[in-house]
Amino acid sequence: MLNGKTAIITGSTSGIGLGIARALAADGANIMLNGFGDAALIDRLKKELAAGGIAVDHHPADMTRPAEIADLVRQTAARFGSVDILVNNAGIQHVAAIEDFPAERWDAVIAINLTSAFHTMHHALPLMKSRNWGRVINIASAHGLVASAMKSAYVAAKHGIVGLTKVAALENAQSGITVNAICPGWVLTPLVQKQIDARAAERGLTPDAARRELLGEKQPSLEFVTPEQLGALAVFLCSDAAAQIRGASYAVDGGWTAQ
Ligand code: NAD
Numbered sequence: 001m002l003n004g005k006t007a008i009i010t011g012s013t014s015g016i017g018l019g020i021a022r023a024l025a026a027d028g029a030n031i032m033l034n035g036f037g038d039a040a041l042i043d044r045l046k047k048e049l050a051a052g053g054i055a056v057d058h059h060p061a062d063m064t065r066p067a068e069i070a071d072l073v074r075q076t077a078a079r080f081g082s083v084d085i086l087v088n089n090a091g092i093q094h095v096a097a098i099e100d101f102p103a104e105r106w107d108a109v110i111a112i113n114l115t116s117a118f119h120t121m122h123h124a125l126p127l128m129k130s131r132n133w134g135r136v137i138n139i140a141s142a143h144g145l146v147a148s149a150m151k152s153a154y155v156a157a158k159h160g161i162v163g164l165t166k167v168a169a170l171e172n173a174q175s176g177i178t179v180n181a182i183c184p185g186w187v188l189t190p191l192v193q194k195q196i197d198a199r200a201a202e203r204g205l206t207p208d209a210a211r212r213e214l215l216g217e218k219q220p221s222l223e224f225v226t227p228e229q230l231g232a233l234a235v236f237l238c239s240d241a242a243a244q245i246r247g248a249s250y251a252v253d254g255g256w257t258a259q
Contacts, residue, residue, distance in 0.1 A: 002238055003028035006080040008072065008124070010063060010116065011090025013037040013045065015189030016139060019227020020087050020234045025049045025056070027235045029085060032076040033058040055080060063090045063116035064108060073123035083127045085238055088117035088161070089139040093191055095150045095198070109153035114160045121168055125177065134177035135238045138165045139230075140249060142185045142218070142256045158183075162249050169247030178246050180237055185253025186215060188224040221254030 002024060012021040013035035025031050031049055033042070033056065042058045049056040059075055061068035076083050091113045094105040117138055128134025143151060144158035161181060168179040186192055192214075200210035215222050230252060236242055237250075251257045 001028045002085070002235070005084040005238075006030045006032065006076060006082050007085035007087065008032045008076050008083060008120070009034065009087040009089055010061075010072075010120065011035045012087075013041060013058075015191060016184065016187055016227050016230055017087070017089040018045070019231045020089065020137075020139075021045075021049065021231075023228070023231025023235050024085065024087075024238070025052050025054050027238070028054060029238075030055040030080050032056075032072070032080070034061055034072060035090060036060075064111040066119050069116060069119040070123050073120060073127070077127055082131060083124045084131070084133060085135045085137070086120055086124045086128075087137045087139065087234060088120055090116060091139065091157075091191070093151070093154050093195070095195065097150055098152050101152060106153045110157050110160075113154065113157035114164070117161055117164060121164075121179075125168070125172070128177045129172075129175065132176045134172075134175075136165075136168060136177070136179040137234050137237055138162075138179070138181040140165070140181040140183045142183055142251065142253045144181065144183050144249060145251065145257045148218075165249065166247040173246055176243070178237070178243065180242075180245055180247065181249040182230060182233055182237075183249050183251045183253065183257070184225050184230055185219045185251075185256040186224050187227060187230070189227070215254075218256050219254040220256070220259065223254055225252050225254060 007024045007029045009021045011017040012033045059072045061072035141158040144162040147155045165181040
């Protein structure tokens with residue numbers, strides 16, 4: 001049980017991050033939510049999580065802004081007394097060939113999907129070291145292990161975070177701090193729904209046909225991974241049983257990277 005521990009989950013107002021926040025909260029951790037959303041959504045999520053008896057707050061740090069990331073870690077420690085678990089999850093996608101890829105989108109994908117994890121760890125690791133316990137979980141992707149055309153920035157960022165995970169794990173190998181990555185395949189979140197909608201529009205498919213085609217191209221199980229499944233793995237990685245799992249990248253991808 002994670003009672004008394006505090007978790008920051010970046011990008012936890014939606015999708016996978018929210019699934020992980022719910023799972024960590026259900027296991028007893030206090031939660032600092034982060035991510036975009038209107039006040040009503042954030043209020044509803046805070047109330048939902050707090051109903052389980054844990055403490056919860058939200059910090060609006062934009063993951064492209066290092067000073068705001070520093071403030072997220074600082075405010076979490078001030079509010080809850082420690083930062084024990086850090087889930088680097090915030091992420092965006094942009095799909096285009098390299099020659100058409102706007103440089104501004106490249107910078108945004110690298111900043112949010114990769115560089116923000118450097119900044120969160122830079123500030124949170126000293127706090128974990130002071131208590132000789134910590135868990136960092138980086139949400140990479142099947143695209144951290146293999147590539148797809150049209151996703152240069154995303155694939156570069158996700159391969160980068162798999163490497164960053166290994167370095168951070170090694171630098172803390174003789175401590176109670178572990179650092180690991182989770183590499184999901186397709187999860188039906190707003191990030192993927194946009195790609196399904198684009199595919200349906202481009203090829204004149206129904207949303208259902210576009211969804212089936214998307215899965216069929218990459219994910220042999222033909223089923224989406226769920227945020228609940230990823231939340232359960234995150235809880236396991238925070239447990240004592242996972243204390244010697246260090247620098248690993250867990251594929252949870254319906255067989256995508258087994259091919
Ligand atoms: P999502 O769009 O549902 O959620 C993204 C979250 O990140 C939201 O809370 C959003 O507000 C937040 N966010 C976006 N930009 C931000 C910024 N600049 N600062 C702070 N927060 C920001 O997406 P998701 O599918 O749940 O993706 C979560 C993570 O999982 C991403 O890193 C993504 O690359 C990864 N992932 C997703 C899939 C998938 O199939 N959905 C597969 C593999 C990996």
